[in-house]
Amino acid sequence: MLHVAEAARVSVATVSALINGTATVSPELSQRIEQAIRDIGYKRNAIARSLKMGTTRTIGLTVPHITNPFFTDVVSVIQQAFDRAGYAVMLCCTDEDLNTQDDQIRLLLDRMVDGLIVARVGDGAILKGIVDDAKVPVVLLDRICEGVDTDTVVLDNERAVFDAITYLIDLGHRRIGYITGTSDISPMHDRMTGYRGALEAAGLPVAEELVRSGNFHEIDGYNATMQLLSLHDRPSAIFSANNPMVIGTMKAIRDIGLSCPEDISVACFDDFPWSDVFQPQLTTVAQPVQAIGEQAANLLLDRLAGNRDAPPRKLVLKGRLMIRNSCRPLGAVVQSVSA
Amino acid sequence: MLHVAEAARVSVATVSALINGTATVSPELSQRIEQAIRDIGYKRNAIARSLKMGTTRTIGLTVPHITNPFFTDVVSVIQQAFDRAGYAVMLCCTDEDLNTQDDQIRLLLDRMVDGLIVARVGDGAILKGIVDDAKVPVVLLDRICEGVDTDTVVLDNERAVFDAITYLIDLGHRRIGYITGTSDISPMHDRMTGYRGALEAAGLPVAEELVRSGNFHEIDGYNATMQLLSLHDRPSAIFSANNPMVIGTMKAIRDIGLSCPEDISVACFDDFPWSDVFQPQLTTVAQPVQAIGEQAANLLLDRLAGNRDAPPRKLVLKGRLMIRNSCRPLGAVVQSVSA
DNA sequence: TGACATGATCGAAACGTTTAGATTAGCGTT
DNA sequence: AACGCTAATCTAAACGTTTCGATCATGTCA
Numbered sequence: 001m002l003h004v005a006e007a008a009r010v011s012v013a014t015v016s017a018l019i020n021g022t023a024t025v026s027p028e029l030s031q032r033i034e035q036a037i038r039d040i041g042y043k044r045n046a047i048a049r050s051l052k053m054g055t056t057r058t059i060g061l062t063v064p065h066i067t068n069p070f071f072t073d074v075v076s077v078i079q080q081a082f083d084r085a086g087y088a089v090m091l092c093c094t095d096e097d098l099n100t101q102d103d104q105i106r107l108l109l110d111r112m113v114d115g116l117i118v119a120r121v122g123d124g125a126i127l128k129g130i131v132d133d134a135k136v137p138v139v140l141l142d143r144i145c146e147g148v149d150t151d152t153v154v155l156d157n158e159r160a161v162f163d164a165i166t167y168l169i170d171l172g173h174r175r176i177g178y179i180t181g182t183s184d185i186s187p188m189h190d191r192m193t194g195y196r197g198a199l200e201a202a203g204l205p206v207a208e209e210l211v212r213s214g215n216f217h218e219i220d221g222y223n224a225t226m227q228l229l230s231l232h233d234r235p236s237a238i239f240s241a242n243n244p245m246v247i248g249t250m251k252a253i254r255d256i257g258l259s260c261p262e263d264i265s266v267a268c269f270d271d272f273p274w275s276d277v278f279q280p281q282l283t284t285v286a287q288p289v290q291a292i293g294e295q296a297a298n299l300l301l302d303r304l305a306g307n308r309d310a311p312p313r314k315l316v317l318k319g320r321l322m323i324r325n326s327c328r329p330l331g332a333v334v335q336s337v338s339a
Numbered sequence: 340m341l342h343v344a345e346a347a348r349v350s351v352a353t354v355s356a357l358i359n360g361t362a363t364v365s366p367e368l369s370q371r372i373e374q375a376i377r378d379i380g381y382k383r384n385a386i387a388r389s390l391k392m393g394t395t396r397t398i399g400l401t402v403p404h405i406t407n408p409f410f411t412d413v414v415s416v417i418q419q420a421f422d423r424a425g426y427a428v429m430l431c432c433t434d435e436d437l438n439t440q441d442d443q444i445r446l447l448l449d450r451m452v453d454g455l456i457v458a459r460v461g462d463g464a465i466l467k468g469i470v471d472d473a474k475v476p477v478v479l480l481d482r483i484c485e486g487v488d489t490d491t492v493v494l495d496n497e498r499a500v501f502d503a504i505t506y507l508i509d510l511g512h513r514r515i516g517y518i519t520g521t522s523d524i525s526p527m528h529d530r531m532t533g534y535r536g537a538l539e540a541a542g543l544p545v546a547e548e549l550v551r552s553g554n555f556h557e558i559d560g561y562n563a564t565m566q567l568l569s570l571h572d573r574p575s576a577i578f579s580a581n582n583p584m585v586i587g588t589m590k591a592i593r594d595i596g597l598s599c600p601e602d603i604s605v606a607c608f609d610d611f612p613w614s615d616v617f618q619p620q621l622t623t624v625a626q627p628v629q630a631i632g633e634q635a636a637n638l639l640l641d642r643l644a645g646n647r648d649a650p651p652r653k654l655v656l657k658g659r660l661m662i663r664n665s666c667r668p669l670g671a672v673v674q675s676v677s678a
Numbered sequence: 679t680g681a682c683a684t685g686a687t688c689g690a691a692a693c694g695t696t697t698a699g700a701t702t703a704g705c706g707t708t
Numbered sequence: 709a710a711c712g713c714t715a716a717t718c719t720a721a722a723c724g725t726t727t728c729g730a731t732c733a734t735g736t737c738a
Contacts, residue, residue, distance in 0.1 A: 001724065001725070002724075010687075010688085011687070011688045011689070012688090012689095012724090012725080012726095013687075013688055013689075013690095013726085013727075014686085014687060014688075016725070016726060016727080017686095017687085017726095017727095020726080022726085022727080023685095023686080023687090023727095024685070024686070025686070025687080026685090026686065026687090029686085029687085043445075043448070043449055044449065044724090044725080045390075045449070045451065045723090045724055045725070046449040046450045046451065046725095047386060047389050047390050047395065047450065047451045047723090047724080047725090048390050048693090048723070048724035048725040048726090049724080049725055049726080050386050050693095050725090051384075051386050051387050051390050051693050051694070051695085051723090051724080051725070052692075052693050052724080052725045052726050052727090053693085053725085053726070054693075056386065056450075058429070058450070065415070066405075066411060066414060066415045066418070067411055067412060067415050067612075072405060072406055072411050073406060075405060075430075076404070076405045076406050076432065079405070079430060079431070079432055080432065083431065083432070083443075088429050088431075088446060088447070088450060089429065089430055089431075090397070090427050090428065090429055090430075091414075091418060091428055091429075091430045092418070092422065092427075092428075093415065093418055093419065093422070104422075106382075107427060108427070109382070110382060110383065110384070110385040111385045111386065111395075111397070111427060112384065112385065112386045218612070244612075247612055247613060247616055250616035250617070251615075251616055254616065272613070273406075273557070273583075273586055274586060274611070274613055274617070276590075277586055277589035277590055277593065278589070278613070278617030278618060278619070279617060279618040279619075280617070280618075340694065340695070341694075349717075349718085350717070350718045350719075351694090351695080351696095351718095352696085352697075352717075352718060352719075352720095353716085353717060353718075355695070355696060355697080356696095356697095356716095356717085359696080361696085361697080362697095362715095362716080362717090363715070363716070364716070364717080365715090365716065365717090368716085368717085383694090383695080384693090384694055384695070385695095386693090386694080386695090387693070387694035387695040387696090387723090388694080388695055388696080389695090389723095390693090390694080390695075390723050390724070390725090391694080391695045391696050391697090391722075391723050392695085392696070392723085393723080679738100680737105680738095681736100681737090681738090682735100682736085682737085682738105683734105683735090683736080683737095684733105684734085684735080684736095685732105685733090685734085685735100686731100686732090686733085686734100687730100687731080687732085687733100688729105688730085688731075688732100689728105689729095689730080689731095690727100690728095690729095690730100691726100691727090691728085691729105692725100692726085692727090692728105693724105693725085693726090694723105695722100695723085696721100696722085696723090697720100697721090697722090698719105698720095698721090698722105699718100699719090699720095699721105700717100700718080700719075700720100701716100701717080701718070701719090702715100702716085702717080702718090703714100703715090703716085703717100704713100704714090704715085704716100705712100705713085705714085705715105706711105706712095706713085706714105707710100707711080707712085707713100708709100708710090708711085708712105
């Protein structure tokens, strides 16, 4: 900018005024300055600007795994929304690890991000501190965090799983295997509650040997399914509370020589693009990814636009059961007692 | 930092020296400073540091669509690699649009990213300028860019498709539909060359009505497939040069009442996690995503580590044909003349 | 014609770091 | 006792912006 000012024989203040339109500058000088900018190929240094202004027009986004199709979609939507608003997005993957998440949030804050969208957080100490100190606005996604009071958008996980399990019960299934992630994060907890709730509502016992938990990855789903299928009284249906793990489930079913839905019915959480073109077409609980991403982005953009003092807003969205052909009716259909 | 210095009754220079270890500071002062840092909860401002140092420890990454599973995986790998190295990653999606890409690269450069990984670029004017002016190191991914001479990692697209088409020919297919993206970017061009090459090598004619191009999206694949299937002499196999488009292909086949592989064989570019658990299990050309991401990251990290003057390095990786059951043998198997 | 508002421009401080060079104190040599 | 050397610390400039307040010319009104 100094060079531009010199070339145009004006002060840097005038150049700044012209660029930002913060003051009127005469047509004559305007032209000289614009010419100089072109000649020199001047580009404003956003870092210096950020330092002075205290804002970076950058937000931080952390998710557990970008390869989980739910997060892939959400990241995509959020990225687009902020792109439109002129913000850059710094992306971090926490690998479901709390320490990693804290480190990354620290990294993002050091870099002075203007806001944060955090998906699937555990009870991160750092996060709690940030939100309490009200340094930058934070939006929580997909997960409620104990004692952290800030904008949040989550799914009604309990209801979604309740509906899915009830659907299986209505089909006549009585022994329904359930595969969950580690239950210390709220969606997993709530989904589990939905599972138990549906069984209880139908007057069915909750058999603990039918509930298996893993660490969100395909291999965990594989192992869990292997265990379920080798029970002497094996389940007639399996619900996987996590998308990557259901791949493991399908592989285990295949490897053990069974087939879906003939021998065993399968349903899972999170829809994916291929779900209705291949066989079996998986019955899934679809999250409204577009809405989730947009709402999260809007909440944060609203705060960034200056609406700092409004009380925390909690959005709870509904999942949708996508019924396809991976679950088969079992004997006589019994009506369950649904809420 | 000023507050810390005051609290510890030292100069800011001493604080800086301690934090960065750039000079020895006495145990006495060290302790006072560390105490002050804890008391105040001081965190170094990375923006001010960047301004002074001229480096942000941030890189820019642009891809066409993060929802394309190939890019999802590559982004994931790259993100991890830079995370390990202490770099932040700014992610942009170009939606296959050249102007968008130029805008985003400009945005990233304004923010003083230390380096750039650009995937699937067209002949972006901005990009050419950047690389030529040698401001920041750039690594090109998945795509060669005319006249831009910089580190690159690409797949041997021609060979990969050549092999896939040859496989179909070996199965007895003679009329093989081919669905491509817009052919102005090199992978699409090279894949097409592979297609034609395989047909020619087998002494088969290239029927232009069997080649359809779309704009990378599912709907384009759907439309293209509909056209191919309504030809009076329809193809016995379809190869889709892009992953999202093959979903459209499968849907079109289903909607028209045919089935794969019984009525029509299908293969495509880019593998995905579900490919071997559902029916039909798609035969695909798998790219070594892990290696591609890691190599790209390493090339850039190497430049960032100071190796600026080494001549541009071009890495060409091999695809792998994953043969599954979506392509069926057709009549007598004929040996093609393969290179 | 003097007072005054208006509009255009500029000088300089500030944002929070890093770092070169200056200063000071302590200590061993001669 | 004067000297130089080393180690520890500090002062101040710089990075590239934005912005407050000052300056100055010009036109308007009484």
